[in-house]
Amino acid sequence: MAETRVVDTTANPAPLGLLGFGMTTVLLNIHNAGFFPIDSMILAMGIFYGGVAQIIAGIMEWRKGNTFATTAFTSYGLFWLTLVGLILIPRMGLDVAGPAADAAMPAYLVMWGIFTAVLFRGTWRISRALQFVFASLTVLFFLLALGDATGSETITRLAGWEGILCGASAMYTGLAQILNELEGKEIWPLGVVKK
Structure with a gap:
């Protein structure tokens, strides 16, 4: 009986997911650092690039059998969509009774911090590159939760600067994967862990 092998010739979806996450994270955290108010640019990035693009990357990773990337990209894509919903729903007059505002957002951010x-x-x-992305994202979620829980503008601004670093590290990781693949060698190091 002949053996049949399926060869995966699909593209690497990780750069799309990393860039969708990274660029949206940088822009939101420029706001958190105090440079401009939250506006339609951030919300649109959250819906389409942080949200939809990461979900697409997650589905593509599922096709490749990559459980970690499927879970990460799909979850963070849905994070961005829920975050935009949490911002827009009250502004649309559709706010519903729930936990006090000073408790709800910190709880949301803590859950994402634990997951991360x-x-x-x-x-x-x-x-090592992904280790930095996820470690800095964990710190970011807990800093944002603390800033929201205490109402401290200083902590939120600190979180903003840390979030810019986190998002930039995700952008670096995604771009490094693209350049390294195109060149067929390591141009931008990722610190791949030897197994």
Whole structure:
């Protein structure tokens, strides 16, 4: 009986997911750092590039059998969509009764921080670049939660600067994967973990 092998010739979706996450994170955190108010540019990035593009990348990773990337990209894509919803729904007069405003957003951010901390553990077998992305994202979620819980503008601005670094690291990781693949060698190091 002849053996049939399926060869995966589809593109690497990780750069799309990393850039969707990274660029949107940088822009939101420029706001958190105090440079401009939240506006339609950030919300549109959150819906389409941070949200939809990451979900597409997650589905493409599912096709490749990559459980980690499927879970990460799809979840963070849905994070961006829920975040935009949390911003827009009250402005549309559709706010519903729930936890006090000073408790709800910190709880939301803490849950994402816990989720990200566990995924950070998963990066230990992938690359140093992804370790930095997930470690800095874990810190970002907890700083944002603390800023919201305390109402401290200083903590929120600090979180903004840390978020710019986090988003930039995701952009670097995505761009490095593209350039390294195009050149057929390591142009921008990722610190791939030897197995």
